[in-house]
Amino acid sequence: MRSRRRCAPFTPMWFLVCAGLVTVAFGLLHLFGARNYTSILSGTAGSTNGSVVAALLGLAYAFAYFATVLVAPVLVIAAGVMAALTARRRAP
Amino acid sequence: MQSSEPGLGKRLRIAVPSLVIGAVLWLPLVHVFFAPSLAAIRVEAGVAPLARELAARQKWLWTDAEALRRSVARMHVTNAEWDFMGRTFLVLSLVNLSLREPETTAKHLAIIDRVLTETLAIEKEKGLYFFLMPYAKRGRWVLDPPRSQFLDSEIALMLASRCVLAEEPRFRAELARRVRRMADGMRKGPVLCVESYPDECWMFCNTVALAAIRISDTLAGEDHARLFERWLTVAKQRLIDPRTGILYSSFTVDGKRVGNGPEGSSIWVAAHCLLLIDPEFARDQYRRARAELGVVVAGFGYAKEWPDSYAGPIDVDSGPIIPIVEASAGSSGCSLVAAAAFADLDYLRALTTTLELAAFPIRDASGLRYAASNQVGDAVLLYALTQGPLWERVGPAFPSRRSNAK
Numbered sequence: 001m002r003s004r005r006r007c008a009p010f011t012p013m014w015f016l017v018c019a020g021l022v023t024v025a026f027g028l029l030h031l032f033g034a035r036n037y038t039s040i041l042s043g044t045a046g047s048t049n050g051s052v053v054a055a056l057l058g059l060a061y062a063f064a065y066f067a068t069v070l071v072a073p074v075l076v077i078a079a080g081v082m083a084a085l086t087a088r089r090r091a092p
Numbered sequence: 093m094q095s096s097e098p099g100l101g102k103r104l105r106i107a108v109p110s111l112v113i114g115a116v117l118w119l120p121l122v123h124v125f126f127a128p129s130l131a132a133i134r135v136e137a138g139v140a141p142l143a144r145e146l147a148a149r150q151k152w153l154w155t156d157a158e159a160l161r162r163s164v165a166r167m168h169v170t171n172a173e174w175d176f177m178g179r180t181f182l183v184l185s186l187v188n189l190s191l192r193e194p195e196t197t198a199k200h201l202a203i204i205d206r207v208l209t210e211t212l213a214i215e216k217e218k219g220l221y222f223f224l225m226p227y228a229k230r231g232r233w234v235l236d237p238p239r240s241q242f243l244d245s246e247i248a249l250m251l252a253s254r255c256v257l258a259e260e261p262r263f264r265a266e267l268a269r270r271v272r273r274m275a276d277g278m279r280k281g282p283v284l285c286v287e288s289y290p291d292e293c294w295m296f297c298n299t300v301a302l303a304a305i306r307i308s309d310t311l312a313g314e315d316h317a318r319l320f321e322r323w324l325t326v327a328k329q330r331l332i333d334p335r336t337g338i339l340y341s342s343f344t345v346d347g348k349r350v351g352n353g354p355e356g357s358s359i360w361v362a363a364h365c366l367l368l369i370d371p372e373f374a375r376d377q378y379r380r381a382r383a384e385l386g387v388v389v390a391g392f393g394y395a396k397e398w399p400d401s402y403a404g405p406i407d408v409d410s411g412p413i414i415p416i417v418e419a420s421a422g423s424s425g426c427s428l429v430a431a432a433a434f435a436d437l438d439y440l441r442a443l444t445t446t447l448e449l450a451a452f453p454i455r456d457a458s459g460l461r462y463a464a465s466n467q468v469g470d471a472v473l474l475y476a477l478t479q480g481p482l483w484e485r486v487g488p489a490f491p492s493r494r495s496n497a498k
Contacts, residue, residue, distance in 0.1 A: 010100065010107035035463050038452045042421045043411045044466040045169035062452075062464075069449070070122065077114035078107070085106050086098075 012086070015079035019072040026064035034061035123391025126448040130437060133444050133477055139192050142444070142460070143477035147189060149459030150182055150474055153467065154203050156458075163467045171408045173242070176223035178468035179207050180246040184482065185474040187253040191481035197257055204254050208263065211250070215243065224289065225408070231290025234345045235277060242288035244274050245301035252307035253482055264311070271308045274301045275319055283330055283347030284323045292351060294342050295331070296358045298323075299365035306368040307486050320369050320489045328373070335401045337380050356385045356397040356423025357409040360430035364479075367433060371488050378434045385423060386431075386439055392449065393442025394419040395427035425469050428476035433483070440476075447473070 007013045029035075037046035037058030046054030132141045139147070153160045167174040183204050190197040214222055220240055221228055228240070251267040254260065277286040278301065285293040286301070302323065305316050330347050331340050338354035339362060352358070359381045366374035384399035397410035397420035406413045411421030424443065431440040447453070452463035461470050 008100075008103070010103040015107075035452050035454065038464040039166065039466055041412060041450075041464040042466055042469055043170050043408065044174075045166045065452070066450075070119070073118045074111065074114035077117055078110040081113050082106050082110040085110065 012079040012083040015075040015082070019075040019079075022064065022067040022072050026061075026068040029057070029061045029064050032057075034058065038062050120390050122449070123442075123445050127391060127441060127445040128448060130441055133440065134432070134437060137192070139189060140477050143185075143189075143474060145455065145460035146470055146474040146477065147185065147459070149461045150185070150467075150471060151203060152458040154182075154206060159458075167466050167468065171225060172223050173225060173408075174466060174468040176211070176243070176246065178466075178471045179211050180250055181468065181471035181475045183207055183250040184253055185471060185478045187257055188475070188478040188481050190257055191485065192478065201254075201257060204250075204257075205260075208250055208254060211247065212266065215247070228289050231292070233290045234287055238290075239273065239277065239286065240288050241274065241277070241286040241297040241301055242294065244270050244286075245297045245304055248274060248304035248308070249300055252304050252311065255311050256307065256482060256485060267308055268312065271305050275305060275316060278319060278323065281345055283343070283345075284319070284326050285331075285343075285345070285347070287345050291344050292342055293345055293347075294358065295339050295362045296341070299362040299369075303365040303368045306489055307482075309489075310486050317489055324370055324373060333402070336384050336399050337376075338384065338399070339377060352404060353402045354381075354384065354399055355404060355409070356381070356395050356420055357411075357426050359385075360395070360423070360426035364429050364433040367483055368486055368488055370490050375434065378430055378436075381427075381430065382436065382439065386427060387417070387419070388439065388442045389417075391442060392446045393424075393427075393439055393444075394446055395423040395443075396420055397423045421464075421469075425465075425472045428473055429479065432476040432479055 007017060034057040037054045038061055040046050040055045040058040041062060045051075046058050128142060133143075134140055153163060164175050164178075167178070186200040186204050190200045220238060220243070223243060224240060233239075248267060248270040251263045251270065255264055255267060274286065278284045278298070281293070283293070285295075285298040288294045288297045302320065305319070308314070309316055326347075327339060331343065332338065333340060333354045336354045338359050340350050340353055341355035341358035342351035343349060344351070359377060363374050363377040363381060366377060385396045387394055387396065394417070396418040397406075397413060398404035398418075404410070409422050411425075413420045424446070428440065428443050430436075431443060447462060451465055454461055454463050462473070465473070
């Protein structure tokens, strides 16, 4: 019960979990080779037959990558800042 | 049971400022992890390391028939022009690489000659339309018989650049035919431009034609200075957007209707080509394009396809445009060529930083490619990082007035 509360939205733990999930999603897409399909960003088909699946994989990869590089570190820093601020408020 | 966790409202009051602090601390730092050193992208002598990696991949493609077929097929799904332009930028890159490292010339000439021979054969067998977009078949060509300046100018530029490296009679003869045809067509046109698509002249293609004619002049000892002079006069009077001072991108043969106004994917390469004709005018066009289209934010550079004062479409030339920031893949790629040509090193580095962040580099045994790009995109980047020696060897038709005065 206590751990669920600690992971409630907009808590330091929740930020860390979000950052972790985004990074894991990116890692999985990377392992499955989805990076190759990001040519969709330049308007080029990801496969020789212009498959929709290839295009979606490319977009998902790009989304997960930018979330990992740009958003996840912000969440981690925010978690630290929030924990420090909360601790300071609780201090007698 | 009492909880020590504050309520949602209270948590938000701490979470939002924490996120802002996180963003303020992190986002301005991101570029540090992606910025290449200037030495990796720009060297005065020899070949920059990034260019060497890209060149390895581009050359490998032309030795692996299946990889080349797949790469070309993927581009043809969207735009047949890319296959053709990929050849042009590869040939130009290999010529510059050879001028930078003369001991590699023989190896590069073998690839260049294969590209040229194959391209000329495709044009002969499959005709005018193979490298053009399908709408080329729908309109009525003004010239009879139809000729596309898109094909003639880039083939002529490849031939001329190749012949700078070494004499080859069959290519010189073909170059002479193309130059004669382009120059005759330009002289006949009311705005001294030839159509690339039915009744559609493109600044990109016509400035490439001027560059090809200029290189051919230095090879053949001919002089098209009168054509260049007239072209510059007409372009400055009739083909410039009055709000930005940037050359139009496309217009009808009579110059009376503008198709696309000032456009990133056109002006960057046009300015680069104009360096061989009138360096002062070329620099002025670059400065204007840089001010209207070039953007650097937090160490990352990109280019917009359209200036703020012009509402243009998202099309196959612009590539996808990212909303709000208006970053265009097509314009950003071409801006690399101009940034390198005009030695705008801060912008060049910022653009390359963006590539490292957002174009998904893949390094393997064959070399370097960018997954978000394609063969033509990588060839354009390779050309940006290798260009210089060919243009320097040819020199401008009209050196700047300042240097004349001296």
